Amino acid sequence: MVNVLIVEDSRISREAFERHLSASPEYFVIASIENAANAEIACMRNKIDLILMDVCTVDDESGLVAAAKIKRNYPHVKIIIMTSMPEHSFIQKAKDSGCDSFWYKEQGNISLLEICDRTMNGEFVWPDNSPTIIIGLAKSDEFTDRELDVIRALATGYRYEEMAAVLYMSPNTVKYHVKNILQKTGFRSTIQLVAEVVEKRLVLPKY
Amino acid sequence: MLQKLKERYHISRMIRNAINTYPDGICFAATDGRPILANKKINDVCYELTGHTITNATAMWQTLMLKALPQSHEDTKEAESILCRIEDGTVWQFQRRLLQVNKSQITQYEASDITELYEYRNRLEENNRRVAELHNRQRELLRNIVQNNLDKELLSAKMRIHDVFGRLLIMTKNVLTEDNDEQNEWELFSAWENVIADMENAAVATETREVSPQKELIQVADLIGCRVEFQGRQPPERKALLLLYAAIREALTNAVKHAGADKLTISVSENNGRYDVEIRNNGRAVNPPIQEGGGLSSLRKRLEQDGATMSYRYNGAVTLILTIPKE
Numbered sequence: 001m002v003n004v005l006i007v008e009d010s011r012i013s014r015e016a017f018e019r020h021l022s023a024s025p026e027y028f029v030i031a032s033i034e035n036a037a038n039a040e041i042a043c044m045r046n047k048i049d050l051i052l053m054d055v056c057t058v059d060d061e062s063g064l065v066a067a068a069k070i071k072r073n074y075p076h077v078k079i080i081i082m083t084s085m086p087e088h089s090f091i092q093k094a095k096d097s098g099c100d101s102f103w104y105k106e107q108g109n110i111s112l113l114e115i116c117d118r119t120m121n122g123e124f125v126w127p128d129n130s131p132t133i134i135i136g137l138a139k140s141d142e143f144t145d146r147e148l149d150v151i152r153a154l155a156t157g158y159r160y161e162e163m164a165a166v167l168y169m170s171p172n173t174v175k176y177h178v179k180n181i182l183q184k185t186g187f188r189s190t191i192q193l194v195a196e197v198v199e200k201r202l203v204l205p206k207y
Numbered sequence: 208m209l210q211k212l213k214e215r216y217h218i219s220r221m222i223r224n225a226i227n228t229y230p231d232g233i234c235f236a237a238t239d240g241r242p243i244l245a246n247k248k249i250n251d252v253c254y255e256l257t258g259h260t261i262t263n264a265t266a267m268w269q270t271l272m273l274k275a276l277p278q279s280h281e282d283t284k285e286a287e288s289i290l291c292r293i294e295d296g297t298v299w300q301f302q303r304r305l306l307q308v309n310k311s312q313i314t315q316y317e318a319s320d321i322t323e324l325y326e327y328r329n330r331l332e333e334n335n336r337r338v339a340e341l342h343n344r345q346r347e348l349l350r351n352i353v354q355n356n357l358d359k360e361l362l363s364a365k366m367r368i369h370d371v372f373g374r375l376l377i378m379t380k381n382v383l384t385e386d387n388d389e390q391n392e393w394e395l396f397s398a399w400e401n402v403i404a405d406m407e408n409a410a411v412a413t414e415t416r417e418v419s420p421q422k423e424l425i426q427v428a429d430l431i432g433c434r435v436e437f438q439g440r441q442p443p444e445r446k447a448l449l450l451l452y453a454a455i456r457e458a459l460t461n462a463v464k465h466a467g468a469d470k471l472t473i474s475v476s477e478n479n480g481r482y483d484v485e486i487r488n489n490g491r492a493v494n495p496p497i498q499e500g501g502g503l504s505s506l507r508k509r510l511e512q513d514g515a516t517m518s519y520r521y522n523g524a525v526t527l528i529l530t531i532p533k534e
Contacts, residue, residue, distance in 0.1 A: 030430070031426060031427065031430055033423050033426065033427060034423065035420065035423055037452075037453075037456060038423055038424065038427045038456065040460070041427045041428070041430075041431060041456060041459060041460055042427045042430050042431070044431045044460070044463060044464065045430065045431045045432060047430060058420075059420075059449055059452075155349065157345070157346040157349050157350075159342055191345060191348065194349060194352070195352050198349075198352050198356065199352070199356055
């Protein structure tokens with residue numbers, strides 16, 4: 001029997017996951033919570049074997065940050081990161097946190113039970129890429145990694161000099177990337193760009 | 208002899224003519240301020256500013272310092288400089304530097320018309336200020352975009368419900384006012400049934416994230432065998448509430464992990480614009496002082512950043528004492 005903790009702030013999804021897992025006698029949902037910061041506490045008495053962890057949870061608590069802490073203190077607990085956000089950095093961050101698998105909730109090419117089974121069998125199940133979305137005239141996979149860094153910094157609200165400092169590049173390089181991004185997307189201003197990337201969730205600066 | 212005198216006179220006139228044709232003002236003076244050589248321009252500008260031509264350069268500099276434009280005094284290794292505006296509106300930069308000539312020291316004063324440059328600088332400063340202002344507005348806008356997106360989703364769900372209700376009410380009115388067969392009534396009944404089922408889902412879908420944090424904390428504490436009791440009213444302010452729960456989580460973890468506690472009591476009281484919080488546990492006694500590890504020290508940092516304080520009381524098991532500002 002695998003004891004499962006579900007961390008998910010949408011009640012509809014939480015109940016749907018509980019239903020899916022109850023279809024298999026292998027899994028027992030020990031608790032469903034909506035705040036990722038509470039997940040580490042739940043692991044303390046070693047009752048949890050598997051965590052289904054959402055990224056964006058209540059009170060802006062990041063499931064990725066919580067997962068990193070849990071993996072540090074309770075490395076035997078398996079963690080599957082689940083998200084519906086196309087935010088491009090989540091996969092890498094989840095890998096850096098030591099998570100076991102990563103599941104796009106709305107893509108449907110693999111079922112929840114399947115990813116749970118494979119993860120519990122010691123497999124690491126990861127998607128190749130984050131979903132491609134359209135930003136202006138460009139597809140999200142047309143941006144280089146550096147351009148995505150610049151877009152994230154823009155969405156965080158940094159000025160050019162601040163961006164230059166956090167990204168270790170010269171202000172002129174920042175301007176060069178911004179110019180290229182605007183050219184690719186066809187936007188006239190960075191405000192337009194930021195509005196679109198935030199609306200389509202290519203970048204979620206808080207998580 | 209006369210010839211020599213004539214020659215010296217001639218040379219000095221040539222020098223005077225030469226420096227008078229120099230477009231900027233210039234003056235050389237001994238270190239005691241006695242002017243050695245000054246051109247017409249610098250005398251004219253000084254006359255405008257001080258009411259007399261240069262009789263003592265050091266004294267003139269003192270007077271100019273008093274008339275300098277605010278914050279225009281600059282002092283570097285090579286030269287000292289000030290800006291002055293004369294009555295015709297032009298702005299002049301005065302520079303003073305020390306020269307070494309044949310083992311003796313001479314002070315050189317220069318005056319140059321920088322009116323245009325000065326206006327450009329002012330305009331640049333004004334532009335920079337406006338850019339900074341625009342940037343702040345952009346930042347504000349950015350925050351709004353995120354919130355607006357969340358609101359938009361909520362609003363569209365509400366509109367859907369409103370829409371469905373409206374249509375159904377019209378249908379009901381028709382059924383009630385017109386002669387109707389049973390078939391119509393049956394259709395209406397099932398339509399109402401559908402909308403009620405939808406409503407239940409919609410209510411959940413549009414639910415904002417307002418499930419009690421208290422309930423969830425009690426739930427996870429229960430999982431690790433610790434009972435949590437709350438006393439007093441919890442802060443309604445979001446910021447204060449977030450700080451409170453960050454502290455409770457840390458206290459709960461430490462009490463169970465290090466002190467073997469199975470009960471945690473949180474009491475909150477409101478005093479003079481702040482919340483006084485005590486988090487007690489029934490675990491083993493701890494010898495003071497407590498060693499702040501990663502969790503406690505990052506909690507302290509977070510609390511202090513938002514104007515809250517954290518301390519300990521040792522009466523048996525350690526009690527965490529917090530003050531959290533309301534705003």
